[in-house]
Each structure stands twice: as C-alpha cells, then as structure tokens.
Amino acid sequence: MFKFVVYLLQTIFSLLFKKEKDIIFTILLLKKENEILKRHSIVNNQKLNLKMKDRFILSIIGQLSRRALLHLSIVRPETLLKWQRQFIRKRWTFYNRKKGRPYIKKDIKNLILEMKQDNRFWGCRKISDELNKVDIDVHFTTVNKILQTFRKNGQLKPVGCWKKFLKAHWNSLYSMDFFTIDTLFGKRFYILVILELKSRRIVKFDLTEYPTREFVRQRIIDFSYDYPDKKYLIHDNAAQFTTIDFSQYGITGINTSPYAPNMNAHVERVIGTIRREALDHFLLFTEKQVQKIVKEFVHYYNNFRPHQGINRIPNENISERSGSIRKKSILSGTHHHYFRSSA
Numbered sequence: 524m525f526k527f528v529v530y531l532l533q534t535i536f537s538l539l540f541k542k543e544k545d546i547i548f549t550i551l552l553l554k555k556e557n558e559i560l561k562r563h564s565i566v567n568n569q570k571l572n573l574k575m576k577d578r579f580i581l582s583i584i585g586q587l588s589r590r591a592l593l594h595l596s597i598v599r600p601e602t603l604l605k606w607q608r609q610f611i612r613k614r615w616t617f618y619n620r621k622k623g624r625p626y627i628k629k630d631i632k633n634l635i636l637e638m639k640q641d642n643r644f645w646g647c648r649k650i651s652d653e654l655n656k657v658d659i660d661v662h663f664t665t666v667n668k669i670l671q672t673f674r675k676n677g678q679l680k681p682v683g684c685w686k687k688f689l690k691a692h693w694n695s696l697y698s699m700d701f702f703t704i705d706t707l708f709g710k711r712f713y714i715l716v717i718l719e720l721k722s723r724r725i726v727k728f729d730l731t732e733y734p735t736r737e738f739v740r741q742r743i744i745d746f747s748y749d750y751p752d753k754k755y756l757i758h759d760n761a762a763q764f765t766t767i768d769f770s771q772y773g774i775t776g777i778n779t780s781p782y783a784p785n786m787n788a789h790v791e792r793v794i795g796t797i798r799r800e801a802l803d804h805f806l807l808f809t810e811k812q813v814q815k816i817v818k819e820f821v822h823y824y825n826n827f828r829p830h831q832g833i834n835r836i837p838n839e840n841i842s843e844r845s846g847s848i849r850k851k852s853i854l855s856g857t858h859h860h861y862f863r864s865s866a
Contacts, residue, residue, distance in 0.1 A: 717742075743769065
C-alpha cells in the first residue's frame, strides 16, 4: 500500500510539477521534520534555543513573504515581527558614548609627584587647582589615582596623617556633633552628642528645639567642668561651633576639613547607632519621650553594650565569672543585657 501511494504521488508530481518536484518534496520533508521537533519539545517541556542568526534569517523570510508567516510553527508570528522591529531599531540606533578622559603624559605625572613632595599637606583638589593655574587641566580624582600609583610604587612615602594625629592624642580627644530627630507631629529636635574617642563613651548629650550658639556654649562649659584636663574637641564647621572660643575653657577646638567626613567619623557612627538601635524603633511624640529613650540608651551604650571599635565591653568588671546567666530588658525589650549572677 505504501509503495502504491508513493508511486501515485511520483506520477502526479512528475506530470504537474516536473521541475519543482525536488523543491516541493524538500519543503514537505522539512515541514514534517519541523512538526516532529515541535511535538518533541512540547512533550519534553523544552524551550527552543534560537541563535541570533536563526532569528535574523527567519525575520528576513517573514519580511520577504508575509504568507510564509502563516506556516511558521516554532514561534508565533507576533514574535517574529518583534524580532524584525528589534533588528531595525539596532540598525538605526546610534549610542551616545561619552568620551573618556585624555591620557596624562609622563611629565605631567612627574609634576604632580613633585608638587606633592614639595607640599606634603596639599590635597588632590589643591594640586588640581595649581595645575589649572599653569593651564594644565587634570581633574582632582585623576590626581588622586596618580598619587595612589606613586604610593604603591614606593615613590611617595606617607607623612603625618589624620590617623597618626588621632593616635598621638588618643587620651585627650573628644568629638562633638548635632543630629536631628522628628516627632510624629512634625516637631524637630536637635540632639548634641560629645564622645570620648578612647573609651567610646558618650560623656555628654542634650536635646533642644533651638540649637543656638548659647546652647552649645553652656554645654561646653559643663563639659569643661566635668573633664578639666587639657583636651581636643573635634567638630564640624557649623556656625554654632565655629563662633565659640574654646580656649576660654581649656579646650582646643579642631574644625573638620571640607570633603573629609572621616575626620569626625567616630561621632557620626555613634549617631547612626543611636538612630538604628533606639529611636527608629519607637513612635516619637514628645520631647520628654525622646529624652527618656536617648538617656536610657546612652546608659546602656556606656556601661553594657560591647564596642567593636575598641574590641571590648565598656565596663571590664561588668559581671561575675560564675553563676547562672540572667538578662535585663533595655528600652522595653528592644535590647537585652546578659550577665552572670550567683543570686
């Protein structure tokens, strides 16, 4: 029966489509193969992996013959049309690529090194400005990268830096800053924090609605009475700080430099800790409530909370070495203090 059907089809096609016989059978064979592959992928839940060139060829065929889209089975016609639009969009899209920074010549790099060696306390911005004076345009970030390369190569050795200053005056260094907190009713309060860097203890804090110069001055007076030894107090360039003569109270004030946040990083970190670990966990309504929360957290921070920066707990005699472990709730259970007790 199969041989008869084949013989009959060969006879019909040889009479009607003698020249196109091989092409027609090839198309029929490919179409049947397509159906088998498609059925196989559906049964095995496999997704066809079409390469970019496959999509391109199918898109061209679909563009040349819209009727051919009716016989497409491996993808939907709308998918093929989407591919066509993508190829056309890529053809006519011009990407606006930014021009990179120009190459810095060796003699300019050597000039930057010479400026830094002659002026050890100049920063990258200062060197960049000096270069602009002699008609050499080099961005300060590029200056920084060039200097870093010289340091790695050993051509530029480090000199006195901020870390060395902190280490040399560690026993008498304090840091001060304001931060704000808003209540549920939109009222804003300013909290002043003074931190001892060596112990990480918050030695002073106070809250006000109006952070005036007089408010800061009075807290500085109280601070100088409680800590009479000669000390250095780091602060930013806010007007409440810079208009006070700290020397009247036996204090050396140190202004932080612009674009140098690390100069006051310790107190900034403490302020973030107060926010994250205390104030952010409460709905704040009144000044009295804020004062109570900060006061309780400061007591916990100074006496019970471990400090990563100094690699120890604040109070070395914090608990007994034996006995059962007990806990104490801090800020209504927001934190807990664990200790040993023989009782």
